[in-house]
Amino acid sequence: MAEAVYLLCAVASLACAALLLRSYGSGGMKLILWTSLCFVGLAINNVILFVDLAVFPGVDLSLWRNLTALGSVAVLLYGLIASDLA
């Protein structure tokens, strides 16, 4: 059950990333790029979580999970600070 949830989250995240990348492609703010990269990273994070629990239950991928999650949000946070918005 939880595994299905993580896959759903990965798909949702990837869909957002695709939408934003398309927006960025037709001339957009840098922040749009950072946000889409964050969603890509979160999708990867959810996939790794799925793999960790369902595919290779013996192997511990917790470090990869944590690093991808942290990296994704760090990228977005950097983008938000650098964007000088509001």
Place this chain on the structure above:
Amino acid sequence: MVSSDLPEDVKRLLREHIYSVEQLEILLLLRSMPEEAFDARAVHDQLRTSETSAAARLLDLSERGFLQALTTQQGTSFRYAPNTEWLAATTDRLAHAYSERRYRVMELVFSKPIENLRVFADAFRFRKDKSDG
């Protein structure tokens, strides 16, 4: 900054509600004729702006409390009817400021981060609609 800048409440109104010159002109147009109800077509006739764009601005202004929406069988039209006293008084002062110091008002409208926030939010759209003035 010049010492005799625009009044603070006008600046606040601009900051919180006004994000394009088109929107401002539509607001002031409806304010100049408060007994008239305007729809997108009427705004287009007066200001020569696109009807789709005018429709979006009218809806937005009514949601912000500047206009009152009137729905009939023919469609929806709008009348200038600010829903708070502060809104009414400050819009009057804004209209005055726009006639006296147009460029300063426009400067404030364009330098707004809110415009960029809308641009950012619009990135989440499937179809890009370049509706702005």
Place this chain on the structure above:
Amino acid sequence: MDKLALNAFCSGAFALACLAVALFFFRFWRKSQERLFAILCSAFALLALERTVLASVPAAHESRHWIYLARLVAFALIIIGVLDKNRPARLP
């Protein structure tokens, strides 16, 4: 570095980063009244909450703990936000 400590460090950093991102979106929402920003704020706040609860509950396994639902809700919120943003305008 000790693996457990490194994981804990990353967890904490992630939670705080999510909270900071949520605060940015909160500010964006206040400035622009865009519903999407309120939704994104809630989503990232939920992610921070999920990570915090996971760290607080001892030996929580992510598949056996109800908290993973918070993650589902967070992403569902984001999807709802995107769909809401794309609703057609009401005027003819």
